[in-house]
Amino acid sequence: MQKILFIDPEKCSGCRTCESACSLHHEKVCNPTRARIHVVKWETAGLYVPTVCQQCETPLCETVCPMHALKRDDKTAAMLIDYNLCVGCRLCVMFCPFGGVNLDTKTGKVLKCDLCSGDPLCVKFCEPQALRYLNATKVNLRKRRAAAEKFSDLMKKMLAVG
């Protein structure tokens, strides 16, 4: 079953532990600017949105890459960068609509989420479960259930009023 990294911003507490865990795992250092995930914040409005590569079905990064350095992983369906081919032109950074690819200023390479080969570490470290690694078919069902809960609350209120 295909799994996806599912983000629920409503649950994010903004602690940025995911950034630290990600950079520690991939780069062996703590450095949020070199993490593949980033929590975008509007602090004064209390809004926190984790942003990470969406592993698109029609990936613009793959489309624009002149070196064909982006390939889909058979097992996880993550879009992976072949650094033997990548020339660091940053077109993928420019075209990704989600900011899912970032530039590593230390190495000049581009960085993106590789789903930790099917066991994403950010998910393990996300205590509020704003990040989850779910079966693709379940994602929509979960969203429907959440929506239905709101609807059912409304129904209860209406019935109580009646």
Place this chain on the structure above:
Amino acid sequence: MVWKRKIAYIDLTTGEIIAKPIPKEVRQLYLGGRGIDMYLLYNHVQPKIDPLSPENVLLVGTGLLCGIPALGSGRCDIAAKSPITEAVGDSNIGGFFGLELRLAGFDHLVISGKAEKPVYLWINDGNIEIRDADHLWGKDTFETQDVIRDDNDDEEVKCLVIGVAGENLVRFANVRTGMKNSAGRTGMGCVMGSKNLKAIAACGTMDIEFSHSEDLLDYCKEMNDLIMGTRWAKAQSRWGTLIIYSNTNTTGLIRTRNFQLNRFEEGEDLEPEIMDRYTIGMSGCYGCSVHCRHRYVLKEGPHAPIFAEGPEYTSLGAFGTMVDCKKMETILVANHLVNKYGVDTLETGGLVAWAMELYEKGIINDKDTTGLKLEWGNEEVLFELIKQIAHRQGFGNLLADGFKTAIAKIGKGSEYYAIQIKGMSSLHSDERPTPSLALNIATSTRGADHLRGRPAIDLYGLPEEMLEEVYGGSVSSDYTSYEGKSRMVWWQELLYAVTDSIGTCKFQTMFCAVHAPKWQEFAKLIRLAAGMEFTKTQLMETGERIYTIERMFNLREGFSRKDDALPERYFKEPTPVGLPIAKGKRIEKDRFEKMLDEYYVLHGWDGNGVPKKETVEKLGLGKEPSHII
């Protein structure tokens, strides 16, 4: 490696900035954060200086473990000689600034002198600049951060700022970062203001390297699971520190109307569940699994709209029980106001409650208050006083100097009603039924303060075998007992000293959960992160060293055993209400003094609270001030 970050000496008078490495021997002795700050405080602050003079030194330090994805590791310690107590000034702040400072290349800042006009520090990837802050002066703590971010066109900049209270030299002005986090106590914002330093902004991209990154990652996950496995952390995740209120209030451990009652009888609206009406979710500091603070919205009422974060349990007391305000909304507004102006919630609430009692007793009248009717439960008076304090106007100007000065100015026996120790307000917990907690506020090096050594574990009545194993000696499980309580306080003081020095959150060590990470876990984290070896005994000794150098600082300033005291009312007035376990209780003077004797022995201090020669030698403090850094 992690401990290779630098220390910067910034002289605001001359503009000179010098960066140096921090020798490993200092790390070995004091770790980082509060530990190194306390070493610097003892070494760089000359005895008996005026805390508001350019000679005072403002210290900023990140914890040794800053950056690890666990236990809220992004904390930062701010220290100076305190303008309210004239003793150790020190306050710990969560949020994201500590991490950003380390990412920008520095672990410690030593800021001396005074700028000619308002300035802020800009710290970015190994560089420090002193920048003009004329355009920031007069701005509140939220706006200041926004403008600095806009000026630098960078959303990721993190700042320590002061509000108008710090600019106006309100003696208990605080230092703030983000929406919620405050280095609240001991008036560090006042010291910043006295130096014309409006803000310290950091932004960095430098790697934080650890000794064993893969093992560290696994162990961090283990630590997060360990803390989240405790009921305390789970409750915190849902309600924040407000969760403490229900239990302590029912029992009768909450001071109400300053110190007249020990239970808030009509305080249902302050129950944590009430926050469901206002909260939009929780919020966490860097590297924290617990996320204990509310993001709340106030949509209606004369003060709406407000978006803010908090409030803490302490604010329930400061703006609720102590001043007899019965509505959560009052607290939400007051919390927002003190945060906006940058003034300590506890000191403000403590002073206002005291003034209300003085007004009731006729010690002060309408003439003194310039017409302000300081009646219990009057929220508009509370809001007005907060504004007056921050802007140094009217009666608030008198309170803005803190307890010591206000007592001296008002006189007329007003001191008796002041719930303060060493010049600093206590929180709203009523310690008369709980000798261990009473000893904790009396001995704290920074004045009446629960976070220096509170053995909150005492309230749980755990089996005595378990307590003996943890504390290494006999401790009564009855929280109204005096037996073994000195040991609890001493032990917690050492633990919190180390916690503040590695830069993790006190609520994620043994504060309210006995199984939470402590010595062994800290030792392993330090080994994996910094490659430094400590045994449990050595870490405890490090805590002892930090606490003892704080003690030495206070002794040098003229403090002694007489200052490790409780307000007279703790001995004279028995608690009037509460459950049988808490009713009719007062602290017995002779037993308190005996507890204090035992406490000094545990620290290796003599009967006057002066560290013995052998203790000083054992801890390597014989050569202080040694000026290594």
